[in-house]
Amino acid sequence: MTDRHKTDKDAMSDEEFIALQQEISALYKQQALERPSAAIDAAILLQAKATQASSLKNNVNTAEKSNLVQLSFWKKHRLPISSAASVMLIASVMLLNPEFKQHAVSELDDSVPVMSDVATPVQMAAPVQIAPVQTAEPATVKAPVMDATGVTSSVAAYMSESKNTPMPQARVQGFDAQIPQTNKAGVRGQMKMESAEGVSVGEALTSSSSTEPRLERTDIERNRTELDRTAPRMHVDSAEKAVMQLSELVESEDYVQAERYMITIEQRFPNIVNPQHPQYDAFKKLKQQLTSQ
Amino acid sequence: MKDLDSNNSDSNKPDSNKQSSDSAMGISDEQLMLNYQQGDTAAFEQLYSKHKGPLYRYFVRQLSQKSLAEDLYQDTWGKVINAAGNYQVTAKFTTWLYRIAHNLLIDHVRAVKPLDEAADMGDETMDNFDASINNEHAHGRPDEQLEDEQKAKLLKSCVASLPAVQKEAFLLNIELGLTAAAISDIADVTLEATKSRIRYAYQSIKQCVAAKWQGVTHD
Structure with missing residues (x-):
């Protein structure tokens, strides 16, 4: 049959084939043409709508995700975090570094306006000429402890010790000569007691008056006043x-x-x-x- | 053969009708598909209504089982719907649609049961058709319209008796008016082989119908 088809094909011209196509096509269209059922049509159209809706939703979500810029926690709260870190750093430095604290306090004191001490220059200008310090005596300053009678216990102790080693009179007299006459009577007793202690008043003043000279001088004057009230001043040392x-x-x-x-x-x-x-x-x-x- | 392509396009009424309808609406199949890609479901409905008949018959007339044909028909449209998001106009929509259908047919039917075996079933249907024709002829309705209807039924049985490759080429040509070149793209065969399949299909149908009609008139 194939051979016969080949011979027919070879024998059939294009015009004859076109006529054959038209004839067969006419017969083909006369027959009943099958079509899909309404259920199939509905199922396919429903699938098309559902798929399109889901794809549009996905596209919207994708677009929203692509438009959003994800911020990290540090970037989102960068201002509060940086502020807290700065405060913590400064607080740590101030707590752990005492020098910084002292500097801060001194600077703060400098910044606070205070009443000028120029009005009382006498307090700092007390001209106390100090004799050379005995090298054998300890350099530390001991605050005199006043007893009920107004005489320091250290003085009494020294007196008990000094019975065998009396204080050179020349030193005491020389010391007195250096004190101005205006203050000589008031300061003499204390100066002698101080010298008996082994530390001069001037040294005590200079050693402790670098930061609080006014306070030190006030204490000395107060002690002297108390001595005046309780007992006659001791002018002699023997x-x-x-x-x-x-x-x-x-x-x-x-x-x-x-x-x-x-x-x-x-x-x-x-x-x-x-x-x-x-x-x-x-x-x-x-x-x-x-x-x- | 050169004339076959031109004649096919010129003499094919469904294709010319389709082209006229497209031009009348001003929207091509590709544009309808793109519109559906943008979310226009009405465009898909329009596209579906245009192609549902030929595609359905493409499956039904090549497969003996109608249920299997309907399944493959729905699978084809399902693939079209799923691929709509990535659809790009690289070829005619018809070519793309029937290439999907052809591949499904190959995967689900030919890999398991060669369609050539379906020709035997066509013979069975031919026997039933002959019996019905004989019955109608026995009842005595010899007008021309009845003769055309009888020949159309003979044609249907003859189409079913074609070899699978010729049947596919014949259906694509007569249903859609596709040229030999388009059919060769869909079936993935050479152009010359496609032209030969078309010619053999038409000649075989003519001879089949003539032979069956002669047998009917003799009876």
Whole structure:
């Protein structure tokens, strides 16, 4: 049959083939043409609509995602985080570095306006000439502890020690000569006590007055005032002179001052109550004279 | 053969009708597909209504099982719908559509059961058709319209008896008016082979119809 088809094909011209096509096509269109059922049509159209809706939704979501710029946590809160970090850094430096704290305080003090001290230049200009410091004595400054009688315990202790090593008189006199006459009477007793302690007042002032000179000087003046109120000032540094001073007070019948001065002598020269003390008899006589009054 | 392409395009009424309708509406199949890609479902409905008949018959007349033909028909449109998002105009929509249908036909039918075996079933239908023709002829309705209808039924049985490759080429040509070149693109065969298949298909149908009609008139 194939061979026959080949011969027919070879024998058929194009015009004959066109006529054959038209004839077959006419017959083909006369037959009933199958079509898909309505159910199939509905299913396919529904699938088309559903797929298109889902694809459009996906496209919208994709577009929204592509338009959104994802910010990280650090970028989103960069301002609060940077501020907190700065505060933490500064606080840590101030807490861990004491020098920074001191500088900060000093700068803060400088920035605060204070009343000028120019009005009281005398406080800083107290002309106290200081004798050379004894090298054998300790350089540390001990604040004098005042007892009820106004005499420092350190002075009393020194006096007890100094019975064998009396203070050179020349040093005391030279020290007194350097004090101005205006302040000589008031400062002398304290200066002598300070010198007996082994540290001069000037050294004490210079050692501690670098930051608070005004306060130090105020303390000294206050101590001096208290000494004036409680007991007569001790102008002498030896028991002999003290007894002579006491006898002068008794002779002048200034018994109140004499009694106070007597107590001062007892505290300053505790060995004077010792019968072996050279001034024992004279002091005892004056004491009996005062107690009899 | 040169005339075959030109004659096919000129003498094919469905294709000319389709082209006239496209020009009348001003929207080509490719543009309708692009519109559907942009979300216009009405464009798809229009496209579907235009191609549903020929595509349905493409499957039904090549397969003996109607259910299988309908399944493949729906699968074809499903692939079109799913591929709409990535659709690009690289060829005519008709060529693209029937290439999908051809591949489905190859995958689901020919790989399992060669369509040539369906010719045997065509013979069975031919026997039934002959019986019905004989019955109608026995009832005595010898007018021309009845003769054309009878020849059309003979034609249908003759088409079913064609070899699978000739049947596919014949259906694509007579249903859609596709040229030999377009059919060769769809079936992935050479142009000359496609032209030969078309010619053999027409001649075989003519001879088949003539032979069957002669047998009917003799009876």
